[in-house]
Amino acid sequence: MTTQVIMPQLGESVVEGTVSRWLKQEGDAIQEFEPLLEISTDKVDTEIPASAGGVLLKIYVQAGQTVERGTLLAVIGAAGEIVGDDSPPVTAQHVPPTHQQPAVNAVPIAYNGQMTPVVARMAAEHQLDLAAINGTGRNGRVTKRDVEDYLERDGIQDDAPTDDTPPWERPGSGDLFKSTVDYEDQPQTETAVTARPTESPLQKSNVDIRVHPVEAIPAGIDGELIPLTAMRRAIANHMVMSKHTSPHVTTVFEIDMSAVLKHREAHKESFAKQGVNLTLTAYFVSAAADALQTVPYLNARWTDDGIYLVNGIHIGVAVALDNGLIVPVIKNVHDLNLLGAARAINDLATRAREKKLKPEEVQGGTFSITNHGVSGSLMAMPIINQPQVGILGIGMMEKRVKVIDDMIAIRPCVYTSLTFDHRVVDGAQGDTFMMTLKRRLEGWV
Amino acid sequence: MTVMTLIDAIRAAMDEEMARDPRVFITGEDVGVRGGVFRATQGLQAKYGAARVIDSPLAELSIVAIGIGAALAELRPICEIQFADFIHPAFNQIVNEAAKMYYRSNGQWRVPLTIRAPYGGGIAGGLYHSQSVEAFFAHVPGLKIVIPSTPHDAKGLLKSAVRDPNPVLFFEPKKGYRAIKGDVSDDDYTVPIGPARIAREGRDLSVFAYGMMAHYTVIAAEKVARENGIDAEVVDLRTLLPIDKESILKSVKKTGKALIVYEDSRTMGYGAEVAAILADDGFETLDAPIRRLTGYDIPAVPFNHDMQEFFMPNPDKIADAIRELAGY
Numbered sequence: 224m225t226t227q228v229i230m231p232q233l234g235e236s237v238v239e240g241t242v243s244r245w246l247k248q249e250g251d252a253i254q255e256f257e258p259l260l261e262i263s264t265d266k267v268d269t270e271i272p273a274s275a276g277g278v279l280l281k282i283y284v285q286a287g288q289t290v291e292r293g294t295l296l297a298v299i300g301a302a303g304e305i306v307g308d309d310s311p312p313v314t315a316q317h318v319p320p321t322h323q324q325p326a327v328n329a330v331p332i333a334y335n336g337q338m339t340p341v342v343a344r345m346a347a348e349h350q351l352d353l354a355a356i357n358g359t360g361r362n363g364r365v366t367k368r369d370v371e372d373y374l375e376r377d378g379i380q381d382d383a384p385t386d387d388t389p390p391w392e393r394p395g396s397g398d399l400f401k402s403t404v405d406y407e408d409q410p411q412t413e414t415a416v417t418a419r420p421t422e423s424p425l426q427k428s429n430v431d432i433r434v435h436p437v438e439a440i441p442a443g444i445d446g447e448l449i450p451l452t453a454m455r456r457a458i459a460n461h462m463v464m465s466k467h468t469s470p471h472v473t474t475v476f477e478i479d480m481s482a483v484l485k486h487r488e489a490h491k492e493s494f495a496k497q498g499v500n501l502t503l504t505a506y507f508v509s510a511a512a513d514a515l516q517t518v519p520y521l522n523a524r525w526t527d528d529g530i531y532l533v534n535g536i537h538i539g540v541a542v543a544l545d546n547g548l549i550v551p552v553i554k555n556v557h558d559l560n561l562l563g564a565a566r567a568i569n570d571l572a573t574r575a576r577e578k579k580l581k582p583e584e585v586q587g588g589t590f591s592i593t594n595h596g597v598s599g600s601l602m603a604m605p606i607i608n609q610p611q612v613g614i615l616g617i618g619m620m621e622k623r624v625k626v627i628d629d630m631i632a633i634r635p636c637v638y639t640s641l642t643f644d645h646r647v648v649d650g651a652q653g654d655t656f657m658m659t660l661k662r663r664l665e666g667w668v
Numbered sequence: 669m670t671v672m673t674l675i676d677a678i679r680a681a682m683d684e685e686m687a688r689d690p691r692v693f694i695t696g697e698d699v700g701v702r703g704g705v706f707r708a709t710q711g712l713q714a715k716y717g718a719a720r721v722i723d724s725p726l727a728e729l730s731i732v733a734i735g736i737g738a739a740l741a742e743l744r745p746i747c748e749i750q751f752a753d754f755i756h757p758a759f760n761q762i763v764n765e766a767a768k769m770y771y772r773s774n775g776q777w778r779v780p781l782t783i784r785a786p787y788g789g790g791i792a793g794g795l796y797h798s799q800s801v802e803a804f805f806a807h808v809p810g811l812k813i814v815i816p817s818t819p820h821d822a823k824g825l826l827k828s829a830v831r832d833p834n835p836v837l838f839f840e841p842k843k844g845y846r847a848i849k850g851d852v853s854d855d856d857y858t859v860p861i862g863p864a865r866i867a868r869e870g871r872d873l874s875v876f877a878y879g880m881m882a883h884y885t886v887i888a889a890e891k892v893a894r895e896n897g898i899d900a901e902v903v904d905l906r907t908l909l910p911i912d913k914e915s916i917l918k919s920v921k922k923t924g925k926a927l928i929v930y931e932d933s934r935t936m937g938y939g940a941e942v943a944a945i946l947a948d949d950g951f952e953t954l955d956a957p958i959r960r961l962t963g964y965d966i967p968a969v970p971f972n973h974d975m976q977e978f979f980m981p982n983p984d985k986i987a988d989a990i991r992e993l994a995g996y
Contacts, residue, residue: 285988341924341955361996367924367955 225300226275230284232292233264233582240264241289241453242296247279253299260296265457267549267582278302336440336448337364345370362450454547465609469525469644473604476657480620480635482667494562504540504594505565506664507617507639512536512556512564514659515590520648521613521656522589530647539588539608540568542575543598549575550608552588596620602638612647613656616640672852675845677819678708678784681826682746684856686716689744692830695722696731696748696784705750706786706845732758732783736766736835739781744830752787752839753799766835767810782829786842787815788880788931789963790980794971800932800963805837806909806941812836812861813909817882819850821906824859832861841879848883864912866919870901872994873925873956876916876942878905881929881981888986895987898994908938916942917950924955927993931981934962956996961989 230240244261247253255276262271273279281298284290338346338353342365346353349370356373358365440446451459483506494501515522515536523532536557539550551571556564574580591608596619605616618638625634639660643653672680686692694709700723703710713721724731728749735745749755755762766779789798805811812834816822822840829836841848867882868889877885882904889900903919905912920926926946928939943958961981963969970976 339924339955340952344952364996366996 225280225298225304226277227295228259228271228274228297228299230262230290230292230294230296231271233262233267233269239289239291242284242286243268244286245282246270247273249279249282251279252302253277253279263453264582265453267580267585268578269580269582273299275299278304280304337362339364339367341367342370345374349374452546454544454549458547461609462606465606468609469607469612470646471604471607471642472645472650472653473640473642474650474653474657475602475638475640476661478637478639478661479625479665480637481665483664484635486667490561494565497562497566499562499566500569501561501565502568503620504592504617505561505568506667507592507594507615507660508538508540508553508556508564508568509559509561510660510663510667511538511590511592511615512559513663514656516557517659518648518652518656520652521643523612523647524589524610525612525644525647533589535589537587537589539585539591539611540571541591541593542572544576549580549585550588550591551575551580551584552586554587591615592617596637602640604640605642607642607644613641613643613653615660616642669851670854671849672819672823673846674816674819674822674840674848675706675708677823677850677852678826678840679710679712680852681823681830682709683712683715684823685744685746685827685830686712686720688856689830691742692744692746693720693722693738694746694748695724695734697724697726697750699723699748704748706842708748708784708840728754728756728758729761732761732766732781735781735783736761736769736779739766739779739835740769740777742780744780744782746782746784746830749783749785751793751797751799751842752785752801753796755783755785755801758783759804762805762811762835762837763808767808769810770834771810778833779835780831780833781835782826782832782838783835784826784838784840786845787839788841788843789969789976790843790880790931792971792973792976793969795968798969798976800930802837802839802908803932803936803938806938808909810835811909812907813839814861814907815839815841815879816906817841817844817848817867817877817879817904819848819852821859821865821904823852824857825861825906827856828858828861831858836861839879841883843880844883859906861907862910862912863907864915865904865906866901866915867904868900868902870899871923872899872901873927873990874901874903874916874919874923875927875929875986875990876903876905876919876939877929878908878938879931881931881986882906884981884983885929885986887983888990891983891987892990892994896991896994898990900990900994905942911941911945913945913949916945917953920946920950921953924953925993925996926954926956926958927961927989928958929961929981929986929989931963933965934960935965937962956993959989959993961986 233240240262242260243263246258246260253259253273253276256272258270259273260271262269277299278301279297280300284294284296345367351370353365356365356369359369360366483503487501491501519532520530522536523530535555537552537554538556539552541548541550553564553567553571559567571584588608588611590611591614593605593614594617595603596617599619601618603616603618605614607614616639620635620637622633623636625632625636639657641653641657682694694712698705699709700713700718700721709721731747731749735747738745749758766781769777769779787800787802791798802813802815806813812832814825814829814836816825826838829838867886870889875885875889882902885902889902892898892900901919901923903915928942930937930939932938939960939962943960946954946958963979963981969979
């Protein structure tokens with residue numbers, strides 16, 4: 224009796240995962256629920272426990288390979304048990320075309336600029352723009368086969384330019400002649416006819432849209448290429464997609480934090496006794512939940528059929544990591560008091576830094592908060608975390624001179640910014656949200 | 669046509685050559701009465717007499733030296749070194765005498781000598797019965813080196829070696845002596861020394877190998893074709909010296925990718941030369957880095973069974989390397 228280990232679905236929109244590491248090797252004994260392997264998706268890295276005890280009989284998907292959910296990864300069974308077929312049964316795994324290797328990431332990704340000698344020669348011979356060719360090799364590399372297919376499909380070889388114009392009269396390929404038009408707005412020129420994704424980014428958020436017009440690094444620029452991690456690529460794609468999706472508008476309020484600081488001073492210790500570090504973020508999360516109840520249009524998402532108001536307030540809080548950032552989500556914030564919110568923030572932030580978040584803990588957010596003030600920033604205009612409608616940025620708190628009742632006073636203040644999707648809400652609603660937030664924080668008792 | 673094992677084919681080649689040419693004789697340790705430790709010469713002493721199948725002392729230097737002397741006297745000696753691991757005492761005879769004779773005598777003397785030696789690991793032979801020695805000798809102009817991977821080639825190439833006017837080292841993958849079987853013509857055919865053989869045609873990448881690794885590579889290529897749809901071309905080099913540059917370059921011109929498999933330790937191994945040829949003359953045809961799958965740089969093939977398996981390339985490891993390179 225054998226048990227199959229299957230690539231799980233690590234979230235609602237995550238359809239594939241990469242095996243980052245096997246913690247057991249073939250032949251190793253394993254207990255049920257003992258960590259078996261690590262999987263990374265564009266959203267989260269996670270450990271998968273063994274679904275049964277016994278011996279890890281066979282590993283089908285090696286570290287580094289990316290496969291769809293439902294793919295057979297390994298088989299666990301009794302020692303000496305025979306695994307039927309040497310090859311994994313047909314599952315959801317990509318069926319590779321004859322010339323494609325199954326381990327390659329099936330998501331088409333931007334060409335990384337590297338080219339092999341044969342590709343360089345063919346590109347020169349046929350005057351090809353490699354950025355226009357869909358690369359199927361590792362990390363999106365344009366392979367010899369890609370070039371051959373491209374030439375064959377577009378018949379470019381036959382009607383290669385027979386231009387009599389001398390070279391100095393033709394547009395060159397140097398930077399001076401490069402179009403500065405944004406990639407998305409570029410007309411589809413003849414050489415740019417490729418299988419570029421044209422779906423709406425919202426519909427197909429896992430498809431890479433060009434993060435920037437990708438060019439080969441010109442010779443003579445000394446430097447080092449840092450390969451993209453799954454997280455870096457996901458962040459880049461998401462940021463570009465978000466800016467292309469929502470018209471961003473930002474409104475900034477200054478909030479006097481005196482009441483909050485007074486409250487925090489009075490309750491810090493009692494919270495600490497309950498194992499909770501009471502941070503200013505907790506106040507903002509709590510106050511934002513109140514403000515979202517006042518302006519539910521900021522707790523919504525845009526659809527072509529209408530604005531969908533989401534029941535339940537789930538606030539994502541950005542946590543900086545060494546190599547990027549992650550946004551764990553505090554669920555049902557409206558049901559939590561300050562203690563509950565603070566506890567949830569502590570827990571999620573700690574586990575985010577330890578890479579121990581579960582996939583569902585970074586999903587389902589309806590609003591986001593980013594505390595850019597921790598690194599000294601006074602004011603920022605954050606990018607919306609799609610498909611949400613708003614994101615709140617918290618600047619650094621500092622004492623400022625304020626005029627109150629015609630008297631000069633020193634008050635701890637924070638510039639707080641709300642970036643919202645102007646398709647969904649207008650300035651007045653954004654400001655209502657901010658006024659609600661401000662009143663709540665300044666009148667905290 | 670007869671289905672033969674590799675060693676049957678080798679024996680058949682010697683038998684036919686001895687029958688064809690009375691100048692052909694065999695000498696080596698235990699080749700006579702015992703018929704060789706692997707039975708390569710079994711029955712030949714009974715058939716051709718003790719004067720033509722001569723048991724030698726346990727002294728490889730003298731086995732080769734006697735062979736060189738006999739070759740200079742226009743005989744056609746086949747010297748058997750019981751294991752390639754023991755060829756080292758004869759290194760001076762091979763490198764300084766046999767390889768250089770024709771050149772230093774300005775073509776007046778030649779050494780039509782064949783030296784047979786089983787080589788390679790995987791038979792639990794430990795440190796002194798598992799070695800691969802081809803790279804030492806492949807560096808020596810004046811020698812020819814042949815390593816067959818099929819019974820058909822073994823018979824045809826060994827007959828060519830016996831007839832060749834130059835010293836030929838004929839290394840036999842002993843792991844395949846009885847494991848490799850195939851059709852062998854009963855005719856008096858030869859396989860020319862020099863050209864490589866396309867063991868399997870393919871378009872996705874080229875795998876270069878010889879001996880047991882060529883046999884394994886064909887198995888691995890079928891496996892990845894079945895499981896992954898990867899179409900690997902397998903080039904059995906079979907003559908290591910002189911090397912068939914043309915076939916190597918032609919294959920990579922087609923596929924753009926090269927994997928070289930040899931069971932010898934990695935550094936300065938035979939595959940380095942294949943890689944260098946591709947880098948020199950095939951650079952603009954390359955669509956991936958040239959890869960090698962080899963044994964490890966440790967002093968010997970380990971005796972411990974698990975360690976031996978760890979050391980040796982096998983069809984699974986080759987299949988993994990093919991998949992890796994195909995996906996580049």
